Amino acid sequence: MARFDGRNFKIYRYNSSDTISLRTNIIGSLFIDHRGRLWALSYPWLHLYHPETECFEHFNINGFTTGHLVKICAEENDQLIFAGSKSLYKFDMKQKKFASYHEDLKPSLYLDYIKDEDGIEWMTTRTGLMRYDPKTKINFFIDSAIQHNKNGLATVSYLFLLPDGYMLAATRNWGILLVNRKKNTIKQFFPYNNNQDVFRDMYKCNDSTFLVMSDSGVFVFNWREGSFTGFMPKVCITTLRDIKAVVFYDREGIVWVGGKYLEKYDVKDFKIRIVPCNEKDPEPFDRYNNLYKCNNGTILLGGNSVIAIFDSLRRLVAKIHNEVLDSGFTPYGKIINNFREDGKGNIWCSARPDLACFSIKNNSINNVKKYHSPRNFSEISDLMPDSKGGILLATHGKGFARFDTTKKTFTFFDTRSVAPSRITDLYTTSICIDHNGCTWIGTAGGMNKIEKDGITVMQFKQNKNNSASNVDWYVTDIKEDKHGIIWFTTREYGIGRLNPLNDSVTFLSTGQGLPTCYFSNLDIDDGNNLWALSAMGILKLNTTTLHSDLYTEEEGFPPPDNIRYMHYCKYTGSLYLLTPGAIFEIDTRKNIDHHIKIPETSITEFSVFNKEKPIFGRKDINLNYNENFINIQFACLLFHNVKQIKYAYKMDGIDKDWVYCNFKRNASYTNLPPGHYNFMVKAQGPEGAWNKPTVLSLIITPPYWQSWWFYMAEVIFGIAIVIWVVKLYTKGKLATQKSEFEKLRAVSDERTRIAAEMHDELGSGLTSIRMLSEIANGKINHNITPKHEIEKIESSASHLSENLREIIWTMNTRFDKLDDFIVYVRSYAAEYFDDSSIFFQFNIPEIIPDITLNGELRRNIFLCIKEALHNIMKHSLATKADLTFNFIGKTLIIEIKDNGVGIDFTQNNKFGSGLSNMKERLSKFGSGLEINVNGGTKLVFKINIQPLTASH
Secondary structure (H helix, E strand, O other): OEEEOOOOEEEOOEOOOOOOOEOOOOOOEEEEOOOOOEEEEEOOEEEEEEOOOOEEEEEEOOOOOOOOEEEEEEEEOOEEEEEEOOOEEEEEOOOOEEEEOOOOOOOOOEEEEEEOOOOOEEEEEOOEEEEEEOOOOEEEEEOOOOOOOOOOOOOEEEEEEEOOOEEEEEEOOOOEEEEEOOOOEEEEEOHHHOOOOOEEEEEEOOOOEEEEEEOOEEEEEEOOOOEEEEEEEHHHOHHHHOOOOEEEEOOOOOEEEEOOOEEEEOOOOOEEEEEEOOOOOOOOHHHEEEEEEOOOOOEEEEEEOEEEEEEOOOEEEEEEEHHHHOOOOOOOOOEEEEEEEOOOOOEEEEEOOEEEEEEEEOOEEEEEEEEOOOOOOOOEEEEEEOOOOEEEEEEOOOOEEEEEOOOOEEEEEOOOOOOOOOOOOOOEEEEEEOOOOOEEEEEOOEEEEEOOOOOOEEEEOOOOOOOOOOOOOOEEEEEEOOOOOEEEEEOOOOEEEEEOOOOEEEEEOHHHOOOOOOOOEEEEOOOOEEEEEEOOEEEEEEOOOOOEEEEOHHHOOOOHHHOOEEEEEOOOOEEEEEOOOEEEEEEOOOOOOOOOOOOOEEEEEEEEOOEEEOOOOOOEEEEOOOOOOEEEEEEEOOOOOHHHOEEEEEEOOOOOOOEEEEOOOEEEEOOOOOEEEEEEEEEEOOOOOEOOOEEEEEEEOOOHHHOHHHHHHHHHHHHHHHHHHHHHHHHHHHHHHHHHHHHHHHHHHHHHHHHHHHHHHHHHHHHHHHHHHHHHHHHHHOOOOOHHHHHHHHHHHHHHHHHHHHHHHHHOHHHOEHHHHHHHHHHHHHHHOOOOOOEEEEEOOOOOOOOEOOHHHHHHHHHHHHHHHHHHHHHOOOOEEEEEEEEEOOEEEEEEEEOOOOOOOOOOOOOHHHHHHHHHHHHOOOOEEEEEEOOOEEEEEEEEOHHHHHHO
C-alpha cells in the first residue's frame, strides 16, 4: 500500500519480523469509515491503519469462513459489510469480530453491495444483479432485459444509487446498466455502440455523471442523457497496457488512473477536447504527420502518400491517396505536409519532392496542380504564401526559394547567391512574414531577414567569424508576436527573442527556468502566449511577463513523444495536437480560473538523524535532548498544478522570519537546543494565494543537568559549598588565631620560665656570693684570711655564669635546629669529661634530619642529658661513657650509658630525685625514659619529633 503526496510515495509492505506491518503485499480494497479511519482488505486479512504510529492492526477471517473477502462495500451501525467469495459478511468494529451477514443467501461470488432508501439490498455477483428484501427474505436476479454477451458471464461489478428511484450497475461485458428500482427494469448503454467493450471501473463525479474505465479508454457517462463522452482514449493512457485498471476523480476534479502505473490527468487549466480515431478504420491517425485547420473549419491531415479530410463529428470523410498527386517515383515516398491556405482559398502543400496546390469543395479535393523545381527538392520543410501572390519555400539543402504563381518560376537564395542576397545556410527550416512585410528565414546556421525589397538579406547568427569553435543557431521555427518581436526556437540555445528595432537577440534557456534548450515547433496565440514543443512537454510562455508553464500528461496533454505535429488556428483560438490515436483540441482562449481553496499543508515525514519517526496526522512530537538534528518534509495536497506550488516555513525561536523555499519541500535544523518550538509551514497555490499555516509543536526535553530540579540541586549544593568554605575558613582562622595565641602564650610562659630561672639561679647565686663576701669581709676586718669563702665565691660565680649561658642559648632561635642542638651537646659533653679519667665517646648518624626544636624542649632535653652526665661523673665510678643520637622512624633516640656500678633501685639513693626530674621533663612533650642496669647504666630518651616539628 502506498501514500502519495503529489511527489513522493510512502510505501507500506509486509515485513515478517514486524508484527505491526501489513500481513500481505496484495491489497484488494480500501475503505474509510465515518470516523475517518482507513481499512485495507487483503485476503485473508483485514487491516486497520493507525496514522499516529504508522502501524497496522490485523484481523484474520480464516477462523470464521473458508471463503475470502473481495471488497469492503459499506458501513452500517459500526459494522463493515463485505462482499465475499461465498456470501456477504460483516465485521463488528467495536467487538472486532466477523459474522455472516445473511445466512439465507445463495452461495455465490459476490462483488458489491448497496442498500437503498427503502431498505432493499442489492448485490452484484458473477451471474447477475440480485435484489434482496430483508423483511420477506426473498431474493431474485434481474437480467431479463439484458442483451447477453455470448462470450462471457453476466458479471456485475459495481453499484451506485441514483435519485428518482434509479441505480447504476457496471458490468464486465454487458455495458452499463441503468436499473429502475421501482419497476425492476434495465436499460443498457455502450460507448460508440461497442457491445464488445469490457468495463473495469466506475467513479461517481456528481448526481449526473460518472467516470467509466473500459478497455477503450476513460469516458464521461451522463446517465440522464444516456451519453458517453470520450475523456481519454486508450492510446493516450499508458496504464491500459495493464487491463487491471481503476479510475478515481478527486476533490479538485483531477482524474487518476491506476493499473501498472499511477497516472494523473489534470485537465482543468484548459478546455481540452479529444477526438479519437475510429477503431474500425483500417488507417488510424498513426500514418499522418501533419495537421492544418482551414478557414472553413475543415481539418486536413497529411501523411505518407495520403491526404485526409477530417470532420471532428463525422470523423474521416475523405481520403486522397498518392495517385492524385502522383509525380513519379521517389526513393523517399510521397510525404505530404506543410498545408497553407492563400488569400484565394487555395491549399498549398509539399508533396515531396514537388509543390502542390488544390481546392476543397464538398469534402473533396479538386483542381490539383503540381510544380516541380528545377533543383529537385529533396524535401520542403516549410512554406508560406506572401502578400504578392508568391509562395515562399524552405528546403533541405537547396536554400530558400520563392515561387511566382503567375510566371510559374522559382527564385533561389542560398550561400552562393551574390551579396546582398546570400543567406547563412543551405538547410532552411522555417519561414515567417512580419507585419512590415519582411521575411524571416530560419536555417541550420542562424537567422536571415529579407527586407521588403525582396533582395537584401541581413544575417543573424552565433558564429559571425565562421570559426569552428562556435556552433551557429540551429533554428527550428519562427513566429512574430503582436508587438512585432520575432521569436524563434533552436536545438541548443533554447528560445530566442529578436527585437527588429535594434536587431538585439536574447535567449531564454534552462538558466531562465525553461525545462530544456531543444524545441522543435512554435506557435503564438491571440493572448500573446508562446507554445513550444519539446521532448519534456509543451511549454507555454507569456511573451510579456516571460512566465512559463510546462504541460504534460498530468494536465491532460498527450505524451510529447506521441505528438506528431502542433498547429494553432487563429480563427478558432485553439491549439491542435496530432497523435497516432487522437486529435487534441485545446481552447487557449478559455484558460479556466479555478480559485480552488488551497488545502492545509501536511507534514509527510519527520526524521531524526535521517531516521524516520511516525508523525502522520500528529500535531506535536517530543524528542530527547540528543535528538536535535531533524528534517521535516511537507506537502500541500493540492494535486492541481502540483509543480507550481511554493512553500514557506518558520521555526519560532530559530527563524526570525519566514523562509521562502519556493518549490523545496523540506526543512532541516541542526543542533537545536532544548525547548518548546512551533514549526509552521504554508503553501502558495498557482493563483498566488497562501493557505493557513500548519503548526507542528516540537518539544525537545532538556538533559537532567538542565532540568529545574537539577538547577535547584545545584543552588542547594552551591549554598552548601559556600557554607562549608565559610565554615572551613572560619575554622582555619580560629585555628590560626589559636595557634598565634598559643605561641604568644608559649612566649609568655617561656619568658615567665626564664624569668623564674633567672630569678632562682641568679638570685640564689648572687645571694650566696653576697653572704660569702660579707663573711670574707668580716674575717679581713679581724685580720683573718678568707680563703675558703673566696673559693666558694669563685665557684658560685662560675656556676652562675654557666647557668646564664644556658639561659641565653635556650632563648636564641638560631640553635632551634637539631643539628645545632647536637653540636652544642657534643661540645658541652666533651668539655665536661675533658679533665676526668672517664673515656667519653659521642656517636651521631651520618644524616641528621632537618628538624626544628623549640627552646623549651631543647632546654629540657639538655638538662636531662646534663643530669645524666653529672650522675656518671659523680656516682657511677665508671671508666667509660657513651652518648648516642639515633632515629627510628619518627622518634629521636638518645642513649647515655656507662660501665660503672649501676643503680640499685631497692634502696633510696641519691639517684632517685634526678631520675624523677628527667621523667617529668620528658613527659611534658609526650616522650619517655627507659632505664637499663646491666654491667653499668643505660638511659634511653625516646622523643617523638613529628608533632613537635609540625607544631613549630
